[in-house]
Amino acid sequence: MKNYLWNMFANIKNGQMAKKSVIVEPKKNICESFLKILWDEGFISGYRISPQNQNKLEIFLKYTKNGKPTISSLKFLSKPGQRVYYSTKQIWKLDSCKTFIIFSTNKGLKSINECKKNRIGGEPLLIIN
Structure with a gap:
């Protein structure tokens, strides 16, 4: 169960270090509830189910005005x-x-x-x- 979460945490961290705007993750219920918390607290711009593949989530990463990621660690x-x-x-x-x-x-x-x-x-x- 939590392996999906730990993989998603690592991919979010790596995506922000690479200055990516969108990352794609497998769709799992626990991952969606985690993303909902991040979105409610303002750490990500949003997320959605991928239009091409219903089993994938697109996560939109958020950055400050000077280009730094909102999630520093x-x-x-x-x-x-x-x-x-x-x-x-x-x-x-x-x-x-x-x-x-x-x-x-x-x-x-x-x-x-x-x-x-x-x-x-x-x-x-x-x-x-």
């Missing part, structure tokens, strides 16, 4: 060999102003602000700066 927190889980109390101690964290919860993928609002814990997947 993607850092993985929980890895297959070393899982990390945060309770609700631990999530409240994290500063959501400086970093943006995406959690895998029993309610699906959620941002740190949604986890605080809904009072749920989970596995932190990555930090976006």
